[in-house]
Amino acid sequence: YTFFFYSNEVLVxxxxxxxxxxxxxxxxxxxLGxxxxxxxxxxxxLVQIEKELHRDVISETRQKLKTxxxxxxxxxxxxxxxxxxxxVDITILDFKEDMMLVEYKRELEEQIAGYREQVEQRRMKMERLLEWQRDLADKLGVTIQELQEVPLPAEEELDKLKEHLEMLQAERDKRAEIFLNIQVEIKDIMDKLRIKPQNKFEHIVTSSLSVDFKVTDLNMDRLAKLQQDLQEKYEQTNNRVLELRERLTKLWECLDEDQIYRENFLHxxxxxxxxxxxxxxxxxxxxDQIKRQKIQVFVANVRTKIKLMWDSVMYSSREREEFVHYYQDIFTEDTLTLHELYLEKITxxxxxxxxxxxxVVTRKNLWLKMTELEARATEPGRYHNRGGQLLREEKERKAIASNLPKIEAQIRELVSDYEAKTGNIFTVDGKPLLQLMEDEWExxxxxxxxxxxARKQALTPTTPLFRSLATSPLGKRNRTAAGLAATAERNRPPSKRQLITGSATKAVTTFTNNLSALKRSAITTVKRRISGRLAARAVAEGKDAKRKLDYGGELRKTPKVNGSILKHKRTVSNKIIIISLFSSTVGHRPPNSVLSSKVYAQVLSGYRI
Known part of the structure; x- marks a missing residue:
């Protein structure tokens, strides 16, 4: 209705x-005529022009509609x-009869706008991943994973590709770090050897950045091979130079070269x-030229070193004589070489x-010290003016008794291992070491x-005329005059010991003067037995027997009494004096002392104070 009403007005x-x-x-x-x-x-x-105008307008409108x-x-x-x-399944909208074309177009655009954005985002993501993949493939030399554009990969597929690329990126970073480390080592070795890159690959390795170097499997293998070759070359050169330096040092020592010259040359x-x-x-x-000119001096020097080394390895005379060149008066370069090789061998x-x-040296020292201490233990005057010497000797004995078995056990273990590995016997002075130790103990x-x-034989009586001379433990000890003197010497109080009597002489005098003339004691019993034995020997030889002790004679004296210190009563203080006096002889007696613990008890009970 609107169209017709409006068209009528237009037509009018x-x-x-x-x-x-x-x-x-x-x-x-x-x-105008x-x-x-x-x-x-x-x-x-004019009518035709009007028609054409309308026709053009309609044609233009139709063209726009067609567009x-x-x-x-x-x-x-x-x-x-x-x-x-x-x-995804996208349903296309239907064109309705009462719908204008422009409206239909707008609805279609609104319908696909969201899908169009999804496709754009997915396509951009795929392109970024593909670009990343191409870069990694170029650096690592791996195969590219192709992606089709239609249909586009799903989000899950793109995520898997991303994870794969992240793994490749981690591998590339790891290889790049390895490349940097190897590059530093290669440059360092080249600097030490003072060499330059010899080919294109070595130039690339020494000059490339980690981001530019293609860390493919092939390049990494070549890189490792280059590093290994340079390292081996450096080690070989270094070993040769070290051997040459060592040889030069020995020559300098033989020639007694000036130290300043050596330092300047090495610098x-x-x-x-x-x-x-x-x-x-x-x-x-x-x-070497100078050495050949002074060959005899050098041979003599090497022989001196060989002799010192012989002493160190404890070679016997027979083992030393096996090196016959040592005893020959031949001085040539070959002789010097033989001496040097032999010295190197024994060293x-x-x-x-x-x-x-x-x-072995430690054990030898301990053995000598043990022998020395045993010899000291039998010296008659070892208790005189000792000044703590006995205590030190006792500590040394304990140390030797503790350390010597340990050292011998270590020696046995090491020697057994040596003999098991080499099949040879370890010798010292030409004798098997283990057998040598056993022989020393035997x-x-x-x-x-x-x-x-010998001691028991010396104590055995020669004649039984008067009495048995070995009927008691005390009687089995040394009864000779020398033994008696040694016994008296051992029983003498030490001069450095501070006694309550004021002096050692006064203590002995006081102790002797307080002895009962008729009371038997350990010392008087010993003297009586010795006197009887001497008398028996005199009778056997046809001589007059004379007793040293005669308790029934007229010259018997009453013992003196020192009233200032010792009393006739057996008080506690007097017992302490006796114990103090005898502790120096009995309490610290050696194993072969005359006074035993039994005699010590007799003395304490037998003396009258």
Whole structure:
């Protein structure tokens, strides 16, 4: 209704305008003198122009409508494409009869706007991942994982690709770090050897940044191989230079070269590069030439070192004589070489088993000290003016008794290991070490047994004329005059011991004067037995027997009494005096002392105070 109402008004207006225009044109043409045929022709042309104008307007409108229809068709196609890319089902809207084309187009655009955004985001994500993958593939040399654009990969597939690329990135970073470390080592070795890159790959390794170096499997293998080759070359060169330096040092020592010259040479030729190696070789040639000129002096020096090393490894005379060149008066370069090789051999033998030799020396020192202490134990005057010497000797005995078995156990273990590994017997002074230790213990045991037998034989009586001379433990001890003197010497109080009597002499005098003349004591019993034995010996020899002790004679004296210190009563203080006096002889007596604990008890009970 609106269209028809509006169109009628337009038609009326257009008709009026056309009519008014044609009337005005007709009048104007008449004034201009245009004939009627021309006027009709002009009116016909105007009608044709009007038709063409309407036709153009309609054509243009139809063209725009067609364009919009094409846009609608493209929207439908895009909807189908989005459906395929996203792998989702998108329903295309239907065109209704009462719907304008522009509205239909707008609804289609609104429908696919969300899907279009999803496709755009997924496609951008895929492109970033593909770019990342291409970079890693170039650096690592791995195969690229292709992705199709239609349909686009799902989000799960893109996430898996991302995780895979993250693993590749971690591997690339790890290899890049390895490359940096190896690059530093390679540069350092090249600097030490003073060499430069020899090929393109070495140039790339020494000059590339970690981000630029392609850490492919092939390049990493070549890099490791290059590092290994350079390291081996450096070690070989370094070993050669070290051997040359050691050889040069020995030559310098043989030649007694000036220390300042040595230091200047070493300072001028540091490291282990070829230039240093060549310089050391030249110096060795110079020293060898001087050495050949003074060969006899060098042989003598090496022989001195060999002799010292013989002493260290404890070689016997036979083992030393095996090196016959040592005793020859031949001084040539070959002789010197043989001596040096032999010295190197025994030096290596000593260094390889140095711990065993040190233990043997330690055991030898302990053994000598033990023998020395045993000899001191039998000295008659060992209790005189000792000044703490007995205590020190006792500590030394305990230390030896504790350490000697441990050291011998270590020696046995080390020697057993040596003999098991080498199949050779470890010798000292040409004798098996283990057998040597056993022989020393057996010899010591035999010597002690012989001494004990000799002591017992000396104590055995030669004649039984008057009485048995070995009927009591005390009687079995040494009864000779020398033994009696030694006994009296041992029983004498030490001069450095502070006694309550004021002096040792006064103590002995006081003790002797308070003895009962008729009371038997340990000392008088010993003297009586010795006197009887001497009398028996005199009778056997046909001489007059004379008793040293005669208690029934007229010259018997009454014992003196020192009233200032000792009393006739057996008080506690007097017992302390006796114990103090005898502690120096009995309490600290050696194992072979005359006074035993039994005698000590007799003395305490027998003396009258």
């Amino acid at each position: 207006e257009i008709s009026q305008n056309v009519r008014s225009m044609m009337e005005e044109l007709w009048l104007n043409w008449s004034h 245009v004939d009627d045929n021309t006027k009709v022709n002009n009116i016909t042309k 919009m229809q094409g846009q609608v068709d493209k929207l439908k196609e895009e909807t189908e494409e989005l459906s395929r890319c996203l792998s 001028a030729h540091p490291g282990c590069h070829p230039q240093t190696e060549a310089a050391i070789k030249d110096e060795i040639k110079r020293c 290596k033998y000593y260094n390889d088993h140095k711990h065993i030799f040190e233990l 010899t010591r045991k035999a010597e002690r047994h012989n001494k004990l037998s």
